[in-house]
Amino acid sequence: MDKKDQEILEMLQDNSRLRTEQIAAMLGLDQKDVANRIKEMEEQGIIVKYHTLINWEKAGEEVVSALIEVKVTPQRGAGFDAVAERIYRFPEVKSVYLMSGRYDLSVLIEGKTMKEVALFVSTKLATIEEVQSTATHFVLKKYKQEGIILEDKEKDRRLVISP
Amino acid sequence: MIKWEEKLSPSVKGIPPSGIRRFFDLVSEMKGVISLGVGEPDFVTPWHIREACIYSLEKGYTMYTSNWGLLELREEIARHLYSNYRVKYEPSSEVLVTVGVSEGMDLALRAILAPGDEVLIPEPCYVSYSPCASLAGGVPVPILTTADNDFRVTAAQIEEKITPRTKALILSYPNNPTGATISQQELMEIAKVVKKHDLIVISDEIYDKLTYEGKHTCFASLPAMKSRTVLLNGFSKAYAMTGWRLGYACGHPEVISQMVKIHQYTMLCAPVTAQMAALEALQNGTDEMLKMVAEYDRRRRLILRGFNEIGLSCFEPKGAFYAFPSIKNTGLSSEEFAERLLMEAKVAVVPGNVFGGNGEGHIRCSYAASVENITEAIERMGKFVQQYSSCREEACS
Ligand SMILES: Cc1ncc(COP(=O)(O)O)c(C=O)c1O
Numbered sequence: 180m181d182k183k184d185q186e187i188l189e190m191l192q193d194n195s196r197l198r199t200e201q202i203a204a205m206l207g208l209d210q211k212d213v214a215n216r217i218k219e220m221e222e223q224g225i226i227v228k229y230h231t232l233i234n235w236e237k238a239g240e241e242v243v244s245a246l247i248e249v250k251v252t253p254q255r256g257a258g259f260d261a262v263a264e265r266i267y268r269f270p271e272v273k274s275v276y277l278m279s280g281r282y283d284l285s286v287l288i289e290g291k292t293m294k295e296v297a298l299f300v301s302t303k304l305a306t307i308e309e310v311q312s313t314a315t316h317f318v319l320k321k322y323k324q325e326g327i328i329l330e331d332k333e334k335d336r337r338l339v340i341s342p
Numbered sequence: 343m344i345k346w347e348e349k350l351s352p353s354v355k356g357i358p359p360s361g362i363r364r365f366f367d368l369v370s371e372m373k374g375v376i377s378l379g380v381g382e383p384d385f386v387t388p389w390h391i392r393e394a395c396i397y398s399l400e401k402g403y404t405m406y407t408s409n410w411g412l413l414e415l416r417e418e419i420a421r422h423l424y425s426n427y428r429v430k431y432e433p434s435s436e437v438l439v440t441v442g443v444s445e446g447m448d449l450a451l452r453a454i455l456a457p458g459d460e461v462l463i464p465e466p467c468y469v470s471y472s473p474c475a476s477l478a479g480g481v482p483v484p485i486l487t488t489a490d491n492d493f494r495v496t497a498a499q500i501e502e503k504i505t506p507r508t509k510a511l512i513l514s515y516p517n518n519p520t521g522a523t524i525s526q527q528e529l530m531e532i533a534k535v536v537k538k539h540d541l542i543v544i545s546d547e548i549y550d551k552l553t554y555e556g557k558h559t560c561f562a563s564l565p566a567m568k569s570r571t572v573l574l575n576g577f578s579k580a581y582a583m584t585g586w587r588l589g590y591a592c593g594h595p596e597v598i599s600q601m602v603k604i605h606q607y608t609m610l611c612a613p614v615t616a617q618m619a620a621l622e623a624l625q626n627g628t629d630e631m632l633k634m635v636a637e638y639d640r641r642r643r644l645i646l647r648g649f650n651e652i653g654l655s656c657f658e659p660k661g662a663f664y665a666f667p668s669i670k671n672t673g674l675s676s677e678e679f680a681e682r683l684l685m686e687a688k689v690a691v692v693p694g695n696v697f698g699g700n701g702e703g704h705i706r707c708s709y710a711a712s713v714e715n716i717t718e719a720i721e722r723m724g725k726f727v728q729q730y731s732s733c734r735e736e737a738c739s
Pocket residue numbers: 342381441442443444445468514517518546548575576577578584587588589
């Protein structure tokens with residue numbers, strides 16, 4: 180990883196649809212060079228996936244998300260990892276973080292209805308042996324996600340020609 | 343009926359309207375146009391700066407300030423210039439907060455020029471220098487820089503134009519519209535001429551932060567130049583604050599105090615809200631500013647490679663956010679090119695001739711535009727240019 184690799188990552192994180200020739204031009208590199216660097220970072224798992232940030236609400240889809248604070252008894256030998264894995268393997272679980280502070284795992288769950296999410300927590304999460312307790316917080320509104328303000332399509336207000 | 347035609351000031355009537363204006367009217371009426379004609383950042387002002395301004399309004403900062411501007415801001419400006427360029431200005435007598443570089447330029451010219459005094463203006467350059475010099479009663483004397491010399495004015499070119507009436511020289515690097523920068527070595531040569539002929543230099547360094555290769559040299563930082571330089575700078579470009587209208591002028595107390603007099607009677611002071619925001623920009627704005635600069639630099643390379651690929655020869659701009667490719671091999675004039683490009687390919691650029699001598703044969707393309715728009719604009723321009731060159735090969739018209 181050098182400075183150019185880092186710049187490539189920053190650019191792709193901002194816009195994964197940038198084409199290699201655009202990246203190459205912007206960094207003053209050869210197109211082949213950029214393609215190789217990207218390939219290598221994909222193979223190393225540095226670039227994990229090219230995804231799209233979607234405002235599902237705007238698309239008319241009901242999505243219910245909840246942030247679950249989970250307290251866990253760590254296991255001998257495996258610490259929190261084994262429990263975390265049991266949790267993150269569920270496709271309903273969108274993210275899992277190990278936290279410092281009052282609880283251990285922060286789990287983001289998405290479902291179609293509140294009932295669906297609540298049911299998942301009570302039947303799948305709370306029943307795991309090492310899970311001591313859960314506290315479910317439903318998301319009421321998403322303002323900003325992954326660094327992007329969702330309602331903020333700022334338009335270009337500049338005059339089309341200026342000195 | 344009053345006959346305005348006879349009543350109006352001849353010196354104002356004699357000033358031609360900005361060439362950019364006509365083009366603006368043309369572009370405004372069209373839909374689906376990608377504009378590379380914009381001379382300002384495509385970022386909005388960083389939030390922390392806007393937020394500081396909102397807070398200042400909440401706190402009731404809605405009053406006049408000292409004619410000079412808030413002392414705290416002048417101190418910050420002085421600190422900033424010292425840390426960047428090792429030029430030491432006294433905040434209480436050598437720094438004046440202005441309504442943009444625009445006002446600073448006007449004040450400097452009016453403070454300096456007696457009727458008939460000549461001002462040397464390297465062209466192509468920003469559109470306001472020559473009209474402001476005329477309005478101040480001076481005589482603008484263009485010096486034509488060339489693409490062969492990367493649009494840098496040379497000491498020899500300056501010396502050639504000097505007459506007993508020459509009072510001042512305007513320097514403007516990094517340059518609008520060419521994107522040219524100038525090295526310390528070259529500035530030293532110019533400084534010698536300036537000293538020899540006892541000239542004043544008005545140095546518009548509004549694009550200083552937008553220097554992508556090499557280091558910007560502040561003209562006032564050269565030996566013996568501080569006392570004969572009026573340094574102009576502002577917040578418009580580096581901090582994406584064009585609409586705030588804020589800049590500053592620094593120089594010898596003798597000239598600044600005269601400039602303050604004009605400023606005090608015509609402007610009173612720069613807006614306090616903008617001054618509060620500028621304070622935040624200088625104190626906490628470096629990181630975001632550098633991010634914007636890095637982004638311009640990438641787009642600069644993108645547009646440059648684009649021009650290369652479609653066969654428009656372009657001198658490599660090293661500063662500001664403009665590229666100034668030559669369109670001579672299309673056989674069209676700048677205005678024809680820009681107008682047809684707009685009508686046929688829906689890309690707006692500014693014809694180079696509006697920037698004065700030697701601008702003809704070029705177009706100014708701003709890369710303060712999104713990557714998508716730059717890419718799309720280059721594609722459209724490529725098709726357009728090809729059509730004209732093949733047209734010329736077949737000798738049709
Ligand atoms: C070279 C140059 N000087 C001055 C200005 C105006 O600056 P301000 O917004 O500080 O009045 C511009 C704006 O385009 C410019 O390009």
